[in-house]
Amino acid sequence: MAALADLQNSPLLLSALMDSDPRLALANAIAWLDPATLTKGAADPRYIEFDYDAEDHLAVGLHVCRECFPTVYAGAIQLQWQGAGERAIERFILEGMGAYLVVPPQDLEELRYGPSVDFCGLYLHTLEPEDADNPPLDQLLPVFGLFGLSAGGDEPDEVQSTAFMTAKVLVQSLTTRREPVYGDLANLLTWLFSFSGNTAIDYTEEAFWENGYDSAEWTLHDVALIDDINREAHEHVTSAFRAMNALESDPDLHRAFRRNIKTVTNAIHKYQQQKGTDNARPHSQRGYPDAATFTRYARWPERP
Amino acid sequence: MFTSLDSQGLVNCLSHIPPVELQAVRLLHDARLTVSGGWFPTVPPDCIAQATQELITYTQACAALLDKLKYLAPIIIPTLEIPEWPL
Numbered sequence: 001m002a003a004l005a006d007l008q009n010s011p012l013l014l015s016a017l018m019d020s021d022p023r024l025a026l027a028n029a030i031a032w033l034d035p036a037t038l039t040k041g042a043a044d045p046r047y048i049e050f051d052y053d054a055e056d057h058l059a060v061g062l063h064v065c066r067e068c069f070p071t072v073y074a075g076a077i078q079l080q081w082q083g084a085g086e087r088a089i090e091r092f093i094l095e096g097m098g099a100y101l102v103v104p105p106q107d108l109e110e111l112r113y114g115p116s117v118d119f120c121g122l123y124l125h126t127l128e129p130e131d132a133d134n135p136p137l138d139q140l141l142p143v144f145g146l147f148g149l150s151a152g153g154d155e156p157d158e159v160q161s162t163a164f165m166t167a168k169v170l171v172q173s174l175t176t177r178r179e180p181v182y183g184d185l186a187n188l189l190t191w192l193f194s195f196s197g198n199t200a201i202d203y204t205e206e207a208f209w210e211n212g213y214d215s216a217e218w219t220l221h222d223v224a225l226i227d228d229i230n231r232e233a234h235e236h237v238t239s240a241f242r243a244m245n246a247l248e249s250d251p252d253l254h255r256a257f258r259r260n261i262k263t264v265t266n267a268i269h270k271y272q273q274q275k276g277t278d279n280a281r282p283h284s285q286r287g288y289p290d291a292a293t294f295t296r297y298a299r300w301p302e303r304p
Numbered sequence: 305m306f307t308s309l310d311s312q313g314l315v316n317c318l319s320h321i322p323p324v325e326l327q328a329v330r331l332l333h334d335a336r337l338t339v340s341g342g343w344f345p346t347v348p349p350d351c352i353a354q355a356t357q358e359l360i361t362y363t364q365a366c367a368a369l370l371d372k373l374k375y376l377a378p379i380i381i382p383t384l385e386i387p388e389w390p391l
Contacts, residue, residue, distance in 0.1 A: 015343070022323065025329045025333070026329060028332055029326060029329045029332055032328065032332065032344045033355055033359050034363065037363050066360060070357040073360075074353040074357070075353070
């Protein structure tokens with residue numbers, strides 16, 4: 001009986017023993033709350049980079065949470081200690097991260113590629129004919145049409161460059177206007193022609209990777225940066241759709257928009273003719289003046 | 305201006321550093337008398353989160369310090385005798 005009592009008391013005695021030694025107490029605490037330090041050697045200064053490809057997706061999820069979302073990491077580790085299944089822990093991690101991120105991951109597998117950027121760039125040459133009937137392109141393609149562009153981007157370089165220049169001129173002419181609808185219209189144009197300066201707005205996912213850019217890392221700095229980019233992109237697209245709705249519901253605005261596109265495009269063509277543009281030279285080598293040269297051709301009506 | 309430090313001075317200096325009080329160690333200590341069943345205590349999630357965050361920060365600080373120690377310049381100790389050297 002005494003042996004049985006000793007056996008029953010052994011965990012208590014052992015924990016008391018560990019508690020009395022600072023190093024053992026620390027080891028016990030780490031095993032309880034931060035076992036990833038022990039299993040992955042994260043405390044070792046030689047442990048420079050986590051190998052996202054070598055680890056299974058749950059290990060990746062725990063690592064990411066340890067680096068950037070310690071509250072989620074703490075909860076996931078406690079779930080592990082309670083014997084929760086892998087799927088339950090994965091779900092907990094995804095939901096926990098979702099509370100912090102503007103674009104939450106849908107699957108732990110995605111975490112290998114860094115924080116998600118919600119790419120919403122529009123590249124006409126990558127569009128399929130069937131895309132034209134689906135939102136949001138069913139609304140946006142008619143606007144491209146006003147610039148002489150269509151899905152597929154088959155127009156000559158000269159037409160595309162002039163359309164881009166026209167859009168830049170219109171955006172510049174709108175910067176002096178204080179009416180909210182003109183801010184929305186500028187956002188619509190910078191989205192359509194990919195010159196907003198925001199990565200998520202200006203690139204499709206394919207274009208981003210093809211350009212060879214590095215993806216963001218799972219660090220507090222990069223997570224905050226990507227969140228800012230995604231938040232700004234969502235606001236930008238929302239604003240652009242407000243402009244679309246305004247163009248559809250305000251005939252005077254739509255008329256001014258069409259007229260300005262036409263006037264500025266004509267002014268650019270005229271400028272090229274007067275400057276004696278050498279058509280024998282490749283289009284990319286022909287100089288374009290600054291957009292400010294043409295802003296006086298764009299006139300916008302007063303709006304509330 | 306700092307000019308020198310002998311080994312006894314270093315011992316005195318280090319021995320005056322108070323022990324780090326980690327919330328995780330304290331939680332384990334406090335719960336030891338009341339724990340029943342599992343090896344680790346049951347603690348409210350808020351406490352767990354705080355203690356985990358503190359432990360991660362502490363571990364990272366220790367790792368960073370260890371990394372810095374690697375790059376300390378070597379010091380010549382002319383008075384130190386190493387009997388094994390002639391061997």
